[in-house]
Amino acid sequence: MHILVVNSGSSSIKFSMFETSSREPQTLYDGEISGIGTPAAHLAIHGIDHPVPSDPSAADPIAATRIILDTVSAPRMPPVEAVGYRVVHPGPKLSDHQKITPEVLHDLAEAVSFAPLHDPAVLDVIREGQKHFPEVSHYACFDTVFHLTMPEEATTYPIPKSYRDQGVRRYGFHGLSCESIVRQLRASNLPFPKRMVICHLGSGCSVTALIDGQSVDTSMGLTPTGGVVMGTRPGDLDPGLLLYLLRQQQGDRESATAAVEKLLNHDAGMIALTSMPNDVKAIREASAKGNKEATLALKVFTRSLTKAIGGFSWLLGGLDAIVFAGGIGEHDPLTRYETLACLEPLGVAINSALNQQKTNGVRAISASDCRTTVFVIPAQEDLTIAMHVDRLARSNQ
Structure with missing residues (x-):
């Protein structure tokens, strides 16, 4: 089966095509439209040998989605036989990845107030996908499902019961990323860490505490706006x-x-402190040239990460592993170093040479005598969605 995965953000939409005849879905091609709503909108696609338009007119997520759907439907492209979507917030009524029905769409529309930055756009994307591919099944995969293992004391806000009854609680996000990291660690030949934190650092950032691979607490709460400092939040x-x-x-x-x-x-977030675009690389370059606002923003950012990791370390009774993932977590060695520098007295230390290396897959960057292993692991959200869609489609059959 050929599964199209659509992973939409606030200013970009990623997409991937997977083939599922083997044991694990295999990527046939992937791409992204970035800069949606700006003159710099750009379509990039990897894994195909024929040209595609590189500078689309993507004024909004709907226009960007139509460009993607037309691209994946072009001649010589594999047929789309199922579509999976990353949905940030399912609201209080939906609790598991599932096939999209009119009732599910209705519940997702009601959940918009929980994630106004993400859910309205993904609803538009889903509706466009259903119109373009009316004969195939469409599936929603939620970022919150991984965190359903959190205990009640971690999810409960100390507010009146009337609001808690409406679904106001700590949901947690980046669950598809966390799930992919747990899966990759279990598949490696390394000892699986009992007590672990995962720092997913991208445009949105979160820190999740895990015991035996299950979420027990996380920095984000009711919405993806809370927790540690982020690019615009x-x-x-x-x-x-x-x-x-x-x-x-x-x-x-x-x-x-x-x-x-x-x-x-x-x-808000780092752009408010720097008056610069949401780009950590540019902020680091400005800081290196003496920009005090950029330096302060980086210190505020990494300090919030250190506090979250430290707090979860005490909650878990120690840490066996710290994982960095996401665009910043995977590609910015200085963020990793600055976040963990003051944790050396607690047994956390990075090997500088390993921290600077650029490799794929699961890699340890901690010092040899470090009691807590520090990993850099790529988030594989799209593959995780494809795996869930394949499972759901087979169960439906």
């Missing part, structure tokens, strides 16, 4: 600060809420 804030921000807005309640929501999802 602030992470955890004093609730009183949110009230202050609301009181500073002009206009009615709805417009004030919308303004603060935009601030927290698009105008």
Whole structure:
């Protein structure tokens, strides 16, 4: 079976085609449209030997999705026999990866208030996919499912029961990434760590605590806005600060809420500290040239990671492994070093030469005498989605 996986973000959409005749889905090709909504929108695709348009007009996620669907449907491309989508937040009514039905779409539409940065766009993407491929099955894979193993004391907010009954709780995100990392570690020849934290660092960032490969706590909560500092999101804030921000807005309640929501999802985090685009590489270059705002932003970012790792270390009674994943986690050795530098007294140390190397797959970068192994592992969200879609499609058959 040929499975198309669509992984949509706030400004980009990734896509991959998998073939499932072998034991594990194999990638036939993958691609991405980046810069959606800007003149710099660009389509890149790898694994095919014929040309595709490289500079599409992708004014919004719907236009970008149509370009992707037309591209994967072109002559000489493998036929699409199932489609899987990464969905950030399923809301309180959906709790497992599943085939998309009208009822599921309705529940996802109701969940938009939980993830306004991500879910509206993915709903548009799903609807476009269903229109383009009406004869195949479509599946939703949720970032929250991995965290269903968290105990009640980790998911419960100390707020009135009436709100908790509405589904207000800690959900956790980047679950597809965490699941892929656990799978890769189990498949390696290395001892599987009992107590572990996973730092998924990309445009969105989270830290997850695991025991025996299962999530027991995580930095993100009700929405992907909380936790550690991110590119455009602030992470955890004093609730009183949110009230202050609301009181500073002009206009009615709805417009004030919308303004603060935009601030927290698009105008906070490292870009607020630097007045620069959301690009850690550029921020590091500016810091190296003496830009004090860039230096401060990097210190705020890595300090929040250190605090999260340290807190989970005490919660778990120690750490056997720390994993870095995601675009920043995999490709920025300075972030890894700065995050862990002050943890050396606790037995966490990086081997500088290993930290600078660029290799694929599971790799350890910790010092030989380090009590806690430090790994760099690529997040394989798309492959994980393909595996779930293959499982669900076979069970349906």
